[in-house]
Amino acid sequence: xxxxAYSRAGDIADAVRWAAxxxxxxxxxxxxxxxxxxxxxxxxxxxxIDITHLPLNTVxxxxxxxxxxxxxxxxxxxxxxxxxEQRYPxxxxxxxxxxxxxxxxxxxxxxxxxxxxxxxxxxxxxTPCNKREPGAGxxxxxxxxxxxxxxxxxxxxxxxxxxxxCVALAALDATVHVRGPSGERSIAFTDFHRLPGKxxxxxxxxxxxxxxxxxxxxxxxxxxxxxxxxxxxxxxYAFALVSVAAALEMDGETVREARVALGGVAHKxxxxxxxxxxxxxxxxxxxxxxxxxxxxxxxxxxxxxxDFKIALARQAIVRALTQAARxxxxxxxxxxIR
Numbered sequence: 001x002x003x004x005a006y007s008r009a010g011d012i013a014d015a016v017r018w019a020a021x022x023x024x025x026x027x028x029x030x031x032x033x034x035x036x037x038x039x040x041x042x043x044x045x046x047x048x049i050d051i052t053h054l055p056l057n058t059v060x061x062x063x064x065x066x067x068x069x070x071x072x073x074x075x076x077x078x079x080x081x082x083x084x085e086q087r088y089p090x091x092x093x094x095x096x097x098x099x100x101x102x103x104x105x106x107x108x109x110x111x112x113x114x115x116x117x118x119x120x121x122x123x124x125x126x127t128p129c130n131k132r133e134p135g136a137g138x139x140x141x142x143x144x145x146x147x148x149x150x151x152x153x154x155x156x157x158x159x160x161x162x163x164x165x166c167v168a169l170a171a172l173d174a175t176v177h178v179r180g181p182s183g184e185r186s187i188a189f190t191d192f193h194r195l196p197g198k199x200x201x202x203x204x205x206x207x208x209x210x211x212x213x214x215x216x217x218x219x220x221x222x223x224x225x226x227x228x229x230x231x232x233x234x235x236x237y238a239f240a241l242v243s244v245a246a247a248l249e250m251d252g253e254t255v256r257e258a259r260v261a262l263g264g265v266a267h268k269x270x271x272x273x274x275x276x277x278x279x280x281x282x283x284x285x286x287x288x289x290x291x292x293x294x295x296x297x298x299x300x301x302x303x304x305x306x307d308f309k310i311a312l313a314r315q316a317i318v319r320a321l322t323q324a325a326r327x328x329x330x331x332x333x334x335x336x337i338r
Contacts, residue, residue: 002038005047009054012179012213018049019209020181027051027211029072030106032099033115040123042132056110056213059083065219068177071110071212075165076101078109088217089329090226090247091168096332097230098164100237110212113166113176113192116203117159117267118239119148130156131200138200146305147239150313151297152266157200158303160264161193162239167263168228170271171245174217180210189215193268200267222247222259227323229330229337230263231316240264242313244320248284255279255288260296260321265313272296284325286318293317 005022009015019025024046028034037043056070059081067083078084079095095104121127121139128137140148140158148158166189174189193204206212225248232238243263249256258279262270275295282288293314300310319337323330328338 002041002044004045006050007047008050012054012056012211015049015051015054015211016180016209018047019211022047023208025049029108029111030074031111032103032107033111037116037123041125042123051211062216067217069109069215069217071108071214073109075099075104075107075109075112079104087223088168088172088221089223090221090228090245091165091172091217093226093228093329093332094164094168094230094243094245097228097243109165109215112163113169113212113215114204115162118162119159120144122159131159131196134199134201141303144305145303147241147264148303148306149266150300150302150306150309151262151270152195152268153301153303154196154198154200156198157196157267159196159200159267161203161266161268163269164228164230164240164243164263166193167243167261167269168245169215169217170269171247171259171261172217172221173259174215176212177214177216178206178210179213180207182207184213186216190269190271196267203267220249222249222324225250225324225327227320227329229316229320229323231312235333242309242316244313244316246317246320246324248279248321248324250284250325253284255282255284255325258292258321260292260317262296262313262317265300265309270296279321284321286322289318289321290314292321 007018026045028048056072058070060068062068079092084092121129127139149160176187176192230240230243240263245261247259258276275292278292
């Protein structure tokens with residue numbers, strides 16, 4: 001049994017004040033990941049700060065034509081929100097590809113960004129893990145690493161980020177709004193999560209006692225040419241081996257602008273602007289999509305059990321870009337890849 005104190009935040013300033021006063025405190029909303037980690041003795045917070053009553057559960061038009069999503073909006077509500085369905089369908093598709101309906105009903109938008117890796121060594125407190133205990137070593141390097149990273153990894157950690165929603169948010173160029181003891185600030189989504197380097201215990205660039213208040217989407221949502229393709233070992237309730245969020249702006253058969261983000265392959269959602277630029281102004285052909293895939297995966301490295309991911313990712317990128325160019329997104333419940 002883990003002993004911890006409990007506080008219910010009355011407002012955002014209250015939540016920040018509680019967190020600043022206790023370095024071992026954790027915010028809790030849906031708890032779909034944190035409670036599992038506590039049960040496994042991976043997380044041992046000294047205090048849980050309940051933020052479920054904060055006014056962060058709305059989806060609103062943002063100045064300039066984008067969309068501002070409160071950090072406490074449940075995943076299910078976000079996926080089916082009319083403005084998301086109409087203007088940012090790749091986000092809804094990614095959300096509905098993740099977890100189960102019950103978990104999506106509980107999970108919050110901000111919590112989705114903060115969920116931790118599902119690496120089995122991270123969850124197993126009997127094995128060394130640098131992410132759980134810095135300096136202990138990485139059991140996955142020489143262990144069973146089928147689910148692990150092929151991009152952006154380090155000798156300290158080869159774990160992957162588990163979110164589907166975050167892959168779509170990376171492709172959409174979202175912005176994360178946070179508030180902490182020093183006030184409010186905004187973080188570009190591609191800068192929010194970290195690669196492991198020598199400090200794999202740090203998943204994000206949040207500062208001490210900072211809380212996510214909202215995620216903002218820019219006006220451009222790529223609502224006509226998009227897809228979210230998730231390849232996994234079983235159709236329901238499984239984390240991605242490889243996933244691809246592809247969003248294109250087309251001019252006839254020519255790609256005017258391309259966005260491609262990968263999931264299941266790195267410590268954070270993976271984007272490479274140079275690979276996207278390779279497609280801009282070029283015909284939407286399989287040959288050009290293959291070139292972009294090669295560029296995206298040029299530094300990919302397998303660790304034995306996950307070597308297959310490199311070829312799988314290459315094929316997934318080409319297939320996702322083909323689906324997006326045709327305007328035929330991958331259905332969530334369809335086992336057959338279009």
